Amino acid sequence: MKTVYVCCGTNCLAAGAKKVLSELRQECAGMEAEVLPRIKETGCSGFCEYGPIVTIADEGENDITYYRVKESDAAEIAQKTIAKGELIPRLCFHKDRNQPVASKMENPFYSSQKKIALRNVGLIDPADLQDYLARGGYEGLKRALELGSEGVLEEMRLSGLRGRGGAGFPTAAKWETGAKQKEFPKYIVCNGDEGDPGAFMDGSIMEGDPHSVIEGMLIAAIAVGSEQGFLYIRDEYVHARRSIGKALEEAKKAGFLGRNILNSGFSFDAEIVRGGGAFVCGEGSALLESIEGKVGEPRHKPPRTSEVGLWRKPTVTNNVETLANVPFILAKGGKAFAQIGTEGSKGTKVFAMVGKVKRTGLVEVPMGITLHDLIFEIGGGIKNGRQFKAVQTGGPSGGCIPQSMLDLQVDFDNLTKFGAMMGSGGMIVMDDTSCMVEVARYYVDFLCEESCGKCTPCREGLRQMRHILTEICEGRGQDGDLETLERIARTMKDTALCALGRTAANPVLSTIRYFREEYNAHIHDKFCPAGVCSKLSVFKIDPETCVGCGLCSTLCPAKAVIGEAKHPYRIDPQRCTTCGSCRNKCPKKAIITERRGENGSKD
């Protein structure tokens, strides 16, 4: 009996996966018993750019996976692939032009991934507990109940798991502190307030494999001695909330949650708390304030929240991805987990690779993979044949890593050492059309809105940095601006109240460190080499290269491209807003950046 997996992650849903699913169901309804497939609605299978994704697997190891499937393809898939096992090359992933790849595992996007946190995502129906159990679900819980608190802690110590939310704090140490506390009740909190721009791994896990998060919380509860948990999920994650909500109900019905779990005498219950949409609530102590119903502002530490947390009781807060790793560790053993990864960072990490890379999506790779392998092997390199420029990791607390450091092995310590950060695993790839000053300004602007505004260095420092960066981007940069930025950054790093403030200057510091030339071009030459800052640069069409196809003229929203077909076109600098629509699509790469002169000035 074949199984058809239809990816219904948020991205595939947006691309029309539900229609494909219902069409496939309809097409298969009338099939004969021996070819009648099981059709599963799964969570995100990762390769979001190529969604909706449909995988047809037989009982063995073989599968055929189709990408960018449309409603109208359903009949053909049912008749050919499901009924007869024939391949439809048109819907396959193509390594080269004429080389369709049938199996998912031959697709370079998937072949070098190693899935632990995402082990079930995309392979089970998140609404069906039986699917989770069939793939070894709740085996970790059973083992944890046998081992008891100390046994679980020992297993966690062996695994070397570090928190996946950003800071990389050893999970075993956090749990141990929680276990030592004599105060009761104790709480387990799952941090599902994923807010980094471009990151969506926690959402995908909650949507696609909710039980693994719940099982992780249960195991944490056994280790710490807690009976109540909260899942703090950001307001925008509607699907994740629905999926977790359903899973909590199912788990309760099956006796994995509630009183006297599996007749062990251990009781634990969990409920969902909706976040209000503040980025800062992803910070552990601000999150707890928010659950208490107060304004989401971080608390002074020490004491740590594992000592004095929710309602002043010991509270262990773990990120979604961290918790999703826990059942694997308990079921397969901490040693098995520790075999993967590097000296200081064990296991795997899920990255949300987005930006100017060919294949965007969710990837889970062993710690220690090089940036080069990640971006060029799995991600397929840079889009539109352009040049790689930098990769931004770790969201607003992270930094930009330049081309010269592509051989850097990705783990917690390495990224921090070079001015970036693992963060939650957002990875934004940028090409030569990205301006690094503008990138820094974007993140500082984001944080100006999202800082809680409680302490002086973060609130005032960010405001001043935003002002200076805007001045630089608009051509009013001055000598000494970089020094002032570095000076403010140092104070923020030293004195801010929480981790958000202490790391908020990272995007600025890392871009100054690796792209000082670009800053200098903005400040001294009043030129933006990437052609992003529109007050400093204009686009020009190189008449030698232009073939007069006219695509730029059609695309230009400002109607700034003038000329006639088959002759070189021209850009009117007065009208051009340097939006980049023409440059992104020009087949001959004839559009170049020039300094916006006095005449071209829009003011």
Add this chain to the structure above:
Amino acid sequence: MVARIDHKECIFEPGECIVTVAARNGIEIPTLCHYEGLCGLGVCRVCVVEMDRKIVPACITKLEKPCEILTDSERVREERGMMLALLRKRAPNSEVIADLAERYHAPDLPRLTVAEDADRCILCGLCVQACKALGSSAIATVMRGTKKKIGTPYDDISNACIGCGSCAQVCPTGSISVKDENGVRKIWHKEFRLVFCKRCGALLGTEKMLKKNRITDALCSDCRGYDTAEQIHQVLSK
């Protein structure tokens, strides 16, 4: 236990804050958002000191074990100066901030700009704490990030405000305006009738304050004491 603060041995009880222990030993640490009796906020960060080479706020960092603290090292001077340089642009009309900035040599960075709608408030939130501690919770911090401010809900007249003026009392920069004129107090967009002692004429507070505290006789504590003594005297002399 003993901590060395600026090379001076200072005895402390575990759990005491650095600022308290330093003050007892004659070592001054500047503070703005610290107020005896209200729970520590640790947000203005002017009180930063170096504790075992880490920068910490002295007003809420508790001493738990012997340690080395420097309140005037080069690093502390630099960070404190920068903090005051930043606050000077947040509260350009505050004399308190201007004085502190001068005293602690805040650097004059020409690129720093004054915040929009800046006046004297440094957003430390002491007023909010005081209002909450006294049971009214009429004001709160509103918005977040660079748009943060202090206000009543929707900047409207608050029913919870009793016009006690505690917020203005604790404000380190004198940013909250309280006007007592012609028997009326104006604070937070609201007017309150003032009540005076019917015997000596001393200001008792606003009508709402008295009502909340269930004071009905409109006497100041001195005059009430005098009355009570008079009554006792009459009973005894009979």
